[in-house]
Amino acid sequence: MSAALSSWDLAEGDAITPELTALRLLGGGSAYEAYLAFDEITYGPVVVKVVRPAEAQDEHTRDNLVREATALDVAHHPVTVRGLRYDVAGPRPHLVLEHVEGPSLAGLIRRHRRLSPQQYLPLAVDLASALHFFRHADVCHLDLKPSNVIMGSPARLIDFSVARQAAHAAEITGHIGTDAYMAPEQAAPGAAYGVPGQASDVWGLGATLFHAIAGYRPFRDGDPDAAGAADRFPQLLEAPVELPDDVPAVVAKVVHALLEPDPAARPLPREVAEALEPEIAALPAPRLHWKG
Structure with a gap:
């Protein structure tokens, strides 16, 4: 070893x-x-x-x-x-x-591919509420991804091993996070894309929700050994792939807004919750089966 x-x-x-x-x-x-x-x-x-x-x-x-x-x-x-x-x-x-009981979101995606609206809508609001609070507490998680989410009521965000204050996140010049869930400004920090910060977690939320909703990631897999940033991080130059046709228009609009390349163009976490809460209210009521 x-x-x-x-x-x-x-x-x-x-x-x-x-x-x-x-x-x-x-x-x-x-x-x-x-x-x-x-x-x-x-x-x-x-x-x-x-x-x-x-x-x-x-x-x-x-x-x-x-x-x-x-x-x-x-x-x-x-x-x-x-x-x-x-x-x-x-x-x-x-x-x-x-110790938090429950499966990871990554495990559910591996097992079931796509989550149902009854699963992904409350998850989106849960995570958005945490990111809203982080803006007040001055915390950037910087590694929001399905394996760092434990599913439950509410969901739980884990692994703060690379978390830091916004001012310290803005000083990052290397790669901190997980390639497929890194915002453009994490993949290539600098003048072209901006610096890592709280908006990076918003992008990570978008990539995580996209994966949960679609069953596949929003961008093709990059080459982790590539010398060029664009080959390692397709999210730098490519647009996300399409969500399945049956995803509600409101949900698709929110997810694509979360994945905006420009950090300033992404919605605030509270705006995500406000947009999706009516979708939760519109979900069909669960059917109860009584045994006589």
């Missing part, structure tokens, strides 16, 4: 810390791995994001963990996962997060 992917190899019942007992590995990235764990302090299941052994003494990685915890502390909205506590001084730097 490479140093970048080193693991604590914790099995069920192993102690992460004296208060946290591993239940199972959930996944991870290059610098972290995430475990479902039992927490003796909250006395229930939690998610623990643990810095990998090879990164445990890396100051930059520990600073990133603190930045994520700080972002969670100010992004306390019903549609965001809660950060419970963190420790960067111990032998296993970690962040303790609320």
